[in-house]
Structure formats: C-alpha cells, structure tokens
Amino acid sequence: MAAPMSGVGNPGVKSSSFNSTSFQKKTRSKLLSIPGTRPSVQNGQLLVSTGVTSLDFLLGGGLAVGAVLLIEEDRYDSYSRMILKYFLAEGVVCQHELFLASAQDSPDDILKELPSPIMDDVAIPKPMEQPRLSSDPQDSLEAMKIAWRYQNLPKVQSTLTSSSRFGHYYDVSKTMEAEIQQAAKCHRFYLPDHPNQTAPTHSPMLESYSALLKSLQEVIQKEGFEVAASSSKSRNILRIGLHSLGSSLWGDDLCCCDNPKHAHALTTFLYGLRALLRSSLAVAVVTVPSHLIQNRALMGRIAKLCDTAIALESFKGSEMETNPLYKDYHGLLHVRQVPHLNCLASQFPDHRDLAFKLKRKQFSIERLHLPPDLSETVSRVSRVELPGAASTASVCGLSTSANKHLDF
Amino acid sequence: MLLELLQGGDSGGFLLIQDTANYSGRHLLKSFINAALRRDEEVHVFCFETSEEELKEGFQEVQRLHIHNAYEDPLGWTKKAVFTVQQFSLNDLTRVIKLTPHQKTPIVVIDSLSWVLRHVCTTAVCSTLHQLKKGGFVRAIIGLLHADMHQKGTVGSVRHLSTSLITVTPSIMGDNCQAKITKRTKSGKVLQDEHTFSIKEDLTVMLLKSSNTAPQQMVQEEHEIDPTANLTFNLRLSDKEREAKEKLSLPFMFSKEKKKAILHSGANLGRILYEPDANDDFDQEDPDDDLDV
Numbered sequence: 001m002a003a004p005m006s007g008v009g010n011p012g013v014k015s016s017s018f019n020s021t022s023f024q025k026k027t028r029s030k031l032l033s034i035p036g037t038r039p040s041v042q043n044g045q046l047l048v049s050t051g052v053t054s055l056d057f058l059l060g061g062g063l064a065v066g067a068v069l070l071i072e073e074d075r076y077d078s079y080s081r082m083i084l085k086y087f088l089a090e091g092v093v094c095q096h097e098l099f100l101a102s103a104q105d106s107p108d109d110i111l112k113e114l115p116s117p118i119m120d121d122v123a124i125p126k127p128m129e130q131p132r133l134s135s136d137p138q139d140s141l142e143a144m145k146i147a148w149r150y151q152n153l154p155k156v157q158s159t160l161t162s163s164s165r166f167g168h169y170y171d172v173s174k175t176m177e178a179e180i181q182q183a184a185k186c187h188r189f190y191l192p193d194h195p196n197q198t199a200p201t202h203s204p205m206l207e208s209y210s211a212l213l214k215s216l217q218e219v220i221q222k223e224g225f226e227v228a229a230s231s232s233k234s235r236n237i238l239r240i241g242l243h244s245l246g247s248s249l250w251g252d253d254l255c256c257c258d259n260p261k262h263a264h265a266l267t268t269f270l271y272g273l274r275a276l277l278r279s280s281l282a283v284a285v286v287t288v289p290s291h292l293i294q295n296r297a298l299m300g301r302i303a304k305l306c307d308t309a310i311a312l313e314s315f316k317g318s319e320m321e322t323n324p325l326y327k328d329y330h331g332l333l334h335v336r337q338v339p340h341l342n343c344l345a346s347q348f349p350d351h352r353d354l355a356f357k358l359k360r361k362q363f364s365i366e367r368l369h370l371p372p373d374l375s376e377t378v379s380r381v382s383r384v385e386l387p388g389a390a391s392t393a394s395v396c397g398l399s400t401s402a403n404k405h406l407d408f
Numbered sequence: 409m410l411l412e413l414l415q416g417g418d419s420g421g422f423l424l425i426q427d428t429a430n431y432s433g434r435h436l437l438k439s440f441i442n443a444a445l446r447r448d449e450e451v452h453v454f455c456f457e458t459s460e461e462e463l464k465e466g467f468q469e470v471q472r473l474h475i476h477n478a479y480e481d482p483l484g485w486t487k488k489a490v491f492t493v494q495q496f497s498l499n500d501l502t503r504v505i506k507l508t509p510h511q512k513t514p515i516v517v518i519d520s521l522s523w524v525l526r527h528v529c530t531t532a533v534c535s536t537l538h539q540l541k542k543g544g545f546v547r548a549i550i551g552l553l554h555a556d557m558h559q560k561g562t563v564g565s566v567r568h569l570s571t572s573l574i575t576v577t578p579s580i581m582g583d584n585c586q587a588k589i590t591k592r593t594k595s596g597k598v599l600q601d602e603h604t605f606s607i608k609e610d611l612t613v614m615l616l617k618s619s620n621t622a623p624q625q626m627v628q629e630e631h632e633i634d635p636t637a638n639l640t641f642n643l644r645l646s647d648k649e650r651e652a653k654e655k656l657s658l659p660f661m662f663s664k665e666k667k668k669a670i671l672h673s674g675a676n677l678g679r680i681l682y683e684p685d686a687n688d689d690f691d692q693e694d695p696d697d698d699l700d701v
Contacts, residue, residue, distance in 0.1 A: 255568075316600070
C-alpha cells in the first residue's frame with residue numbers, strides 16, 4: 001500500500017509534523033535548512049520547487065539550487081510566461097527573494113499577474129495517496145458492490161505526481177493579492193531603464209547582457225546569497241526570472257538573422273550566469289524564443305549551457321489543434337536535457353511523450369495516451385501518419401509506403 | 409474579426425499586415441486608413457514605397473491625413489529630404505509627429521516596414537516599434553511587411569512584436585483575397601480567424617465568406633445501436649426482476665460493518681496483533697518449557 005513518505009529524515013521542512021512515523025534521522029548541523037527547499041532523495045542536492053508540481057516530478061523532485069532552467073517558448077509565449085509566473089509566485093509563497101528581468105514588459109506588470117495560491121492547500125497538505133477514510137462510509141462502500149475490496153485504492157493517475165507534497169497549487173483565474181506580493185522582496189531589471197553605455201569592451205557579450213549580469217552580481221553580493229558568505233542572518237534563496245532572452249528587444253540579432261553577428265553574446269552570458277549561480281544560493285529560469293532562432297546548432301549550444309532544458313509546443317494556430325488525438329491538451333512538452341549534478345548519470349523521465357494542459361487550479365503535465373480505436377473504419381495505416389511524438393514503435397516499419405499494412 | 413479590427417477597438421496595439429508578391433496588402437492598408445479617417449482620427453503615414461499622390465487617391469476627407477513623404481529621397485542623398493530612413497527612431501518619429509498639432513493621439517501607419525528593415529538593423533527597428541507602442545504617445549501602429557523580402561528570422565521577430573497579425577494571400581477563386589488573422593488580447597489569449605473578402609472602390613471591406621475557427625466535426629457520430637434489440641432471446645430486465653437481482657446476496661459480499669473492518673484495517677501498517685495460543689508460553693524464563701522431552 002502506498003504510504004505517505006513526507007518528511008522522513010528531513011527535520012528542516014515544515015511538513016515534518018505530518019509524519020506518519022516519529023523516526024527522525026540524525027543529521028549533521030552543516031546541512032542548510034532553508035524554508036521552501038528540501039534535499040533531493042537521489043543525491044542529497046538542495047531542491048527548490050518550480051511552482052508546478054508536475055514539472056517538479058519530471059525534473060526529479062525539483063530544481064536544484066545553483067542550476068539554470070531553460071524554457072523554450074511556445075509560439076505566442078503564453079505558456080512559458082505562465083510557468084515563469086508560477087515560479088515567481090512560488091518564491092513569494094515560500095518567502096524567497098525574487099529578481100525579474102525583462103525587455104518587453106515591465107517587471108511590475110508581470111508581477112501584478114502572478115496567480116494566487118490556493119490557501120487551504122498551503123495550510124494543510126494532504127498526502128496524495130492516503131486512503132479515503134471518508135466521513136460518510138455509507139457512500140463510499142455503496143459505490144462498489146462486488147469489487148468492494150478495491151474501494152479505497154487510488155485511481156490510475158496519468159498525471160505525474162510524487163507521493164510527497166512539495167510546492168503549492170495556484171488558481172490561475174485570480175491574481176495574487178497585493179499584500180502577499182508586496183511582502184516579497186523583488187529586484188527588477190527593465191532594459192529600457194538601462195540605456196546603452198558605449199564602453200569599448202572587447203567582450204563578445206552585448207551591453208544589455210553585461211548590464212544584466214553586473215546587476216545580478218551586485219544583488220547577490222549585497223544581499224548575501226553567496227554560499228561562502230558569513231551566515232550571520234538566516235539564509236534565503238534568490239529566484240531569478242529572465243524573460244525572453246535572445247529576442248531582438250535585448251539588442252540581440254540571434255532571432256533575426258541566419259548568421260547572426262552576435263552569435264556568442266547569449267552563450268557567453270549563459271556561461272557567466274551559470275558560473276555566478278554555482279557559487280550562490282540562487283535558482284534561475286530563463287525563457288528563450290527558440291522558434292525564432294533559425295540556427296539549430298546555436299540552439300543546441302544554448303541548451304547545453306543550461307542545466308535543465310524543456311521546450312513547450314503549443315497547439316494554437318497549428319494544424320495539430322484540430323487533431324482529435326490532442327483535443328484534451330494545450331500543447332506538447334519536450335524535455336531536452338536533464339542535469340547530472342555531482343553524479344555520473346542523470347535521472348531522465350521514463351515517459352518521453354508528454355503533453356500539458358493548463359487547468360484553472362493546476363498546470364498538469366501528463367503522458368500522452370493514445371485513445372483506443374473504437375471505430376471500425378479506422379485502419380492501422382492512418383495511425384502511422386500522425387505526427388511524431390505520439391507514434392508507437394511501428395512507425396519505422398511502416399513509414400515507407402502508406403499502403404503497406406498487414407492484414408490477417 | 410476583420411471588421412472589429414477595422415473599427416479599431418483597442419489602443420496601444422501594433423497591427424501588422426503581412427503580404428507576399430502574389431497579392432499586395434496595400435489595398436487593405438488603405439482601407440484601414442480609410443476606416444480610421446471615417447472615425448475622425450489623426451493619421452500619420454510614413455510612406456517609403458509609394459508616392460504621395462498615389463497614396464492619396466481614393467480617400468475623400470484628407471485634412472486629418474498627414475503624409476510624411478519618404479518616397480522621394482529616403483536615404484537623404486539630396487539635402488532636402490523630408491524624411492529619411494535613418495530618422496526611423498523614437499526621438500525623430502515623435503519630433504516629426506509633434507510638428508503638427510492635434511487633439512487626439514494619432515495613429516501611425518508605416519508603408520512599408522520592409523523598406524526600413526533593409527536599411528536599418530532589425531534590432532533597432534524592433535526596439536523603436538516597441539518603444540512607440542509602449543510610449544502611450546501614439547494610439548496604434550499599423551505596418552505593412554512583405555514577407556518574401558526578408559529572412560524568416562526577421563519576419564518572425566517583427567511578428568512576435570505585433571498584437572494583431574493579418575496575413576493576406578490570394579484566394580482560389582477570382583480576385584478576392586483571403587486573410588488569416590491572429591490577435592493577442594491583453595489577457596494573453598490568442599484568437600484566430602480566417603476571412604475571404606474583397607475591397608470595393610471606396611475602400612470599404614466586404615466580407616464574402618468567413619470560415620469558423622471551430623473545425624466542423626468531420627466524423628459524424630454514429631447513432632448508438634441498441635444491442636439488446638432484435639434478438640430471439642430477452643436481454644432486458646423488468647423492474648421486478650431488477651429488484652430480485654439486487655436482493656440476491658452473493659458470496660463474499662459482507663455486511664457493511666465487516667467490510668469497513670476489513671478495508672480499514674489496511675491503514676495501520678505494521679501493527680502486529682498477537683493473541684497468545686494455548687501452546688504459547690508466556691513465561692519468559694524458560695523458553696524450552698513446552699518441549700516434551
């Protein structure tokens with residue numbers, strides 16, 4: 001039976017009061033215990049929630065502190081922006097500090113749109129797979145007459161969740177109340193406020209990226225986020241959100257030309273960002289409009305320079321919108337890269353064909369199921385013609401000619 | 409949706425008309441200007457590709473139409489240029505617009521952006537458009553872009569900035585035109601639509617047929633065939649028979665209390681319930697006492 005695995009051996013996390021056992025692991029005092037983080041079960045790395053519980057599960061429990069998450073934007077930048085907002089909202093709820101940089105919209109506008117947390121989930125986290133000891137046993141036992149022994153087993157879940165709760169749920173239809181949002185400390189970087197200083201540097205980075213990196217460095221040093229800093233006050237995490245890097249509004253012609261002049265600007269910036277993050281208690285989420293970048297090799301380089309990379313592909317406006325296979329979902333999610341920090345192999349998710357759906361109270365990422373073909377007119381051939389991600393392994397055999405199907 | 413855009417509902421938007429060599433989007437651009445003039449709006453047109461006379465023909469009321477002629481000397485070769493391509497930056501544009509006094513915030517029309525993009529780098533153009541959009545100084549920006557003149561990345565970057573995008577292509581029959589419209593609302597929603605239209609002599613748009621965005625269900629749902637009909641034996645239950653069936657008690661169907669007890673005992677994992685047997689000796693001292701030796 002699935003038992004809740006919540007804070008066993010984790011005295012730092014607040015949910016330890018909901019343990020089912022009283023067993024507490026003895027830990028050395030050197031382990032940093034910061035609210036809103038927990039050590040990973042795989043390699044003991046300190047993890048932070050991204051705000052989307054399904055994404056946390058996909059990334060192996062959460063985002064590692066000191067790592068960079070790259071999100072390749074969808075065509076109209078609706079869902080990647082949503083994930084960025086979830087990330088910042090999670091920071092507000094966990095009382096982390098925020099740093100938001102944007103060239104397109106003012107950071108204040110983005111902060112005003114943060115989704116509001118669902119408060120009763122925040123107060124009493126219920127472990128997901130606890131058997132439903134419902135208050136009215138009549139109803140629950142009446143529900144199954146013959147198979148009553150299976151009454152309390154959980155239904156098969158296609159959403160990716162783990163057994164222990166980490167992270168909060170947000171209601172997208174409401175925006176976060178102003179008091180909660182202003183209680184969080186947020187550093188802003190809006191590019192039009194920083195006019196170009198024409199300092200003749202020989203670095204391959206653009207002035208906009210240099211200014212951003214310098215600003216980040218100042219914040220990290222001044223507010224004491226470096227790991228090596230003296231821990232006179234309680235430590236906290238800095239959540240960095242960088243919106244739409246590489247777009248033409250940052251002065252970068254990466255998205256405009258096939259052979260950009262500033263081919264190395266963004267890659268140099270990401271290198272500097274990662275170096276900065278490795279020595280500080282910070283997490284960064286970077287969104288890049290990859291659908292505009294024509295040079296795929298460059299996109300590969302950018303993904304390699306970040307620790308985790310996911311790509312969102314929304315169905316809006318493409319022919320996949322009318323495909324009945326995809327009617328329940330809003331888009332596909334591709335995991336391009338998963339980090340291996342301090343270990344040899346990375347924890348790649350088992351399922352590769354993932355689709356996401358933005359519901360009101362949850363951004364759910366599910367495994368794409370092929371629905372059963374119940375109609376008699378559909379032949380086996382037509383399933384092969386469907387686009388790549390959802391096809392089964394029979395594609396390689398049947399892709400040559402459409403008429404080749406084996407009929408017994 | 410085309411008619412709504414023509415009425416010009418939202419302010420602070422950047423409308424982009426994208427055309428190709430197959431069908432020119434200039435007629436649609438002129439109908440947008442016409443609709444704005446009909447609404448008594450101030451319109452500033454920066455024309456790079458057509459002469460002033462050619463642009464003015466077809467409009468009835470022209471006193472609110474201000475044309476900045478960049479067609480004659482766009483690169484400033486003579487010293488008497490009215491407007492050059494190099495002046496396409498935020499400061500120069502606002503200065504030129506402010507020269508003519510007007511009551512309402514004006515609408516800026518650029519004909520065409522392709523010309524500007526060939527002489528000024530894309531990042532500068534994008535940032536100018538963005539600042540113009542955000543500045544609150546102009547009410548709306550309408551631009552014309554020839555998609556086949558630029559690289560895909562350039563077209564994509566300008567499209568990314570736009571709040572509404574109209575792609576015009578020639579329609580299959582006649583000399584009508586097909587327009588695909590994508591509109592991004594302020595709340596972040598994306599709406600799409602497709603229209604077939606033609607433009608009349610007086611520059612008004614006439615919609616011929618518009619296809620819905622919701623796709624028609626191609627597969628008709630078959631009527632559910634009732635499997636219990638047309639059989640030689642009876643598969644249905646009458647009410648009495650149903651009652652009797654439910655009253656029947658099957659094996660392994662326990663009473664509610666026993667079910668509850670069995671179900672809920674699984675919750676306490678690891679609890680060992682020990683009832684000492686007769687042979688089990690409770691006496692801890694001599695464990696071999698029960699051996700019969």
